[in-house]
Amino acid sequence: MTQNSPITTPTALREVFVGGPFFQLVDPKTGLMSESDRLKFHRLIEHFEKRGATVHNAHRREAWGAEFLTAAEATKRDYDEISRSDLFIAFPGVPASPGTHVEIGWASALRKPMILMLEKERKHTFLVTGLENQANVEFIWFDDPAEIYAHLDAAVERVLGRSGERTVIG
Structure with missing residues (x-):
């Protein structure tokens, strides 16, 4: 792709849900996520938005911790957005993020x-690393989050291809 070529997205990729640890990343003193944690999610969101997708993400929606929704509101909104999305992508978290693991369960049950x-x-x-036996999932293993982007578009193409969607990544 030349520098002036438009970035394309898989034709089936209209909406993406980006999940990951949230509450445990919010500093109790500032009420916000750290800049480094925000950047990890912001970069992923931007990656898909540059490709024309609408990206749903609780971190950004709730102002990185400054504007938490109620539990009922957040649960309904996340479930509805995952239901609408063509792709679910997340950092499960270590230690495990309970909320993200619920979202992974929803995405799996919804066959996303x-x-x-x-x-x-x-x-x-094991219920995350063994998920490939039950769901259409790709794993990207990384040491540094910056490594993800060398593998991301190919992983999207493979996972959407297995779901029967036509994919085009330029």
């Missing part, structure tokens, strides 16, 4: 194509 980003040197629960 999934990409889970797992830290190489951390121990993840």
Whole structure:
């Protein structure tokens, strides 16, 4: 792709839900996520928005911790957004994020194509690492979150391809 070429997205990829640890990443003193944690999610959100997808993400929606929704509101909104999305992508978290693991369960039950980003040197629960036997999931193992982007578009293409969606990544 040349520098002036438009970035394309898989034709089936209209909406993406980006999940990951949230509450445990909010500093109780500031009421906000750290800049480094925000950047990890912001970069992922931006990656898909540049490709034309609408991205749903609780972290951004709730102002990185400054504007938490009620439990009932957050639960309904996350479930509805995952239901609408063409792709679920998340950092399961180490230690495990209970909320993200619920979202992974929803995405799996809803038969959503999934990409889970797992830290190489951390121990993840077997119900996440064994999920490929039950769901359409791709794992991206990383040491540094910046490594994810070298593998992301190919993982999207594979997972959407298995779901029967036509994919085009330029």
